[in-house]
Amino acid sequence: MADGITKKEGFAMYEHLILLHSDYSEGKRIAFHQVHKSVLGLKDFKELTDKLKAFYPELSFGFHHVKTDAKTWESVVEYDKFFQEVFPVNKFETFTRFLADEDEITSFDIANLITSKLECTHLKLQKLLYFFYVSYVKKYAEAPFKEKLVAWQHGPVVEEVYDMYKKYGRSSINEPAEDNDVLIYKDDEFKLSVYSRFLQTSSCGKYLDVLDETLDKYESYNAWSLVNLTHQPGTPWDIVTEGGRRLNKIIDEDLIKEFTMKH
Known part of the structure; x- marks a missing residue:
């Protein structure tokens, strides 16, 4: 003092x-x-x-x-x-x-936390971010962050996070025929700062628990396997795009809530 x-x-x-x-x-x-x-x-x-x-x-x-x-x-x-x-x-x-x-967690915070835990391409990062979102909504009946999910060709994307991480890829998420992007690597200092960010929020435990559950379930999948999961019939991406015919539509929180109630 x-x-x-x-x-x-x-x-x-x-x-x-x-x-x-x-x-x-x-x-x-x-x-x-x-x-x-x-x-x-x-x-x-x-x-x-x-x-x-x-x-x-x-x-x-x-x-x-x-x-x-x-x-x-x-x-x-x-x-x-x-x-x-x-x-x-x-x-x-x-x-x-x-x-x-x-105290408010953003999609950037979640993306940073994911990349602090594993090395992945930005295509895989987007899919993990989506599955985290779905898991969080299913568990707590509310969105984990304010940024919107948008239905792109290869699955749901948070455009703000895409803009931040696209430098790691040679191609747009909409274009590559294979997942040949650069691995996102973060050093120990970055990892420490990410955890410090979450520890200062009142919802720290909720976010960390859901992310651990998400990674336990999906970390072993490659990016294109995750893309295929988001494209399954009846998924929010499939409904919004009408089977892939209408892209770049927002996948709203209510649709994801409805989906989680059935799965």
């Missing part, structure tokens, strides 16, 4: 109450910052921070109390350079929005 008093005399002193959180997804630190003329504001501030900690038990927070002779955040930074690269917000609602974004 940073706790200090400036040495200037004859100036009004201000109590800076700071709740600091490291925002992993953006690579920066965020602070909920309030300024009071006395420590009487500490009680209300503590009540707010206790609510946050209870709502986000997986996120880490640090409380800091600093006294300076000015109301500004700059005076806090001047007092202690520890706060130099911290992004301050003085509205509780704004701070909670940042936390909600931090």
